[in-house]
Amino acid sequence: MQEVVLVIHLMLAVSLVITILLQQSEGGALGIGGGPTSMMTGRSAANLLTRMTTVLVGCFFVTSLLLAWMAKQDTLTSSVLDAPASITIEQTVPKVDETPQVPVSN
Numbered sequence: 001m002q003e004v005v006l007v008i009h010l011m012l013a014v015s016l017v018i019t020i021l022l023q024q025s026e027g028g029a030l031g032i033g034g035g036p037t038s039m040m041t042g043r044s045a046a047n048l049l050t051r052m053t054t055v056l057v058g059c060f061f062v063t064s065l066l067l068a069w070m071a072k073q074d075t076l077t078s079s080v081l082d083a084p085a086s087i088t089i090e091q092t093v094p095k096v097d098e099t100p101q102v103p104v105s106n
Contacts, residue, residue: 002070009063016056023049 002067002074005063005066005070009060009067012056012060012063016053016060019049019053019056023053
């Protein structure tokens with residue numbers, strides 16, 4: 001089921017990019033070029049591409065939430081902190097009866 005939702009999610013992402021790129025540009029980011037004939041006039045504010053983009057964004061959001069919920073269901077319910085530690089620390093303490101060997105010179 002997760003694979004099907006993932007394929008739908010990817011198809012929505014590609015179609016969302018295409019519909020955004022097909023829309024008419026409004027001009028510069030600082031308000032340069034946006035005249036009365038731009039896309040944000042009263043008649044063209046809700047045209048087909050804008051509505052389609054809104055629907056695709058909504059579907060993309062829903063599939064994102066669905067994929068996150070499905071991924072949560074696949075995980076184990078236990079926490080990482082509940083698991084026992086798998087690292088053991090070995091102590092290397094020299095034995096008491098061992099004495100260091102000092103070389104004897106003749």
